[in-house]
Amino acid sequence: MFLEDCKILENYQVSENYYLMKIESNKASQHSKAGQFFMLKVKNEIRILRRPISLHFVDKDKNILEFYYEVKGGGTKEFSSLEAGEVINIQGPLGKGFKTDVSGKKCVVIGGGMGIAPTKLLINDLKKNNEVIFIAGGRDKNAIEILKNLDLEGVRTYITTDD
Numbered sequence: 001m002f003l004e005d006c007k008i009l010e011n012y013q014v015s016e017n018y019y020l021m022k023i024e025s026n027k028a029s030q031h032s033k034a035g036q037f038f039m040l041k042v043k044n045e046i047r048i049l050r051r052p053i054s055l056h057f058v059d060k061d062k063n064i065l066e067f068y069y070e071v072k073g074g075g076t077k078e079f080s081s082l083e084a085g086e087v088i089n090i091q092g093p094l095g096k097g098f099k100t101d102v103s104g105k106k107c108v109v110i111g112g113g114m115g116i117a118p119t120k121l122l123i124n125d126l127k128k129n130n131e132v133i134f135i136a137g138g139r140d141k142n143a144i145e146i147l148k149n150l151d152l153e154g155v156r157t158y159i160t161t162d163d
Contacts, residue, residue: 001092001094002027002028002031002090002091002092002093004028006024006088006090007024007087008084008085009022009023009024009064009084010084011080014146018068018070018071018145018146019068019069019070019071019080020056020149021079022064022066028090028093029058029064030060030063032058032093033055033093034055034098034121034122035096035098035118035122036092036094037054037094038053038067038090038093039094040088041088041090042074042075042079043078047075051075052094053067054117055067055093055118056068056120057124065090068117069117106131106133107131109122109133109134110134110136113137113139119136120149132154132156134158135159136160137159137162139161139163141163143161144161
């Protein structure tokens, strides 16, 4: 686990209340895997607790971590206002993560709502040596806009929304 100040590369709105933040991480990116999460620190000192955010994707070659999050309260609202070039402090990776060192299997990945967040890296890791079926769900069209950010080539995909 690392405490690291990271430069924000991108932080943009995917759809209503949903954002994708990409940061440069020289340490934590090299030790991160699918299913782990990070504790992100807000700058407003009134909010002393860090916010747990699932790891969406890691590019170890470019030292990039991606976080997909929904604005729910003051902390995530603050995250949504951060811009490229600003610095954010992260703590992690935390959690055991998923076991992805399998091959020749039929793997079913299911993610709904914010549970879609860790599926990008999971699918990427699994599809190298396995057949992957992905079932994604959300409240409405806005909740599944992030799927455009996933590489689902060769993955049998089923999408459902509550509406």
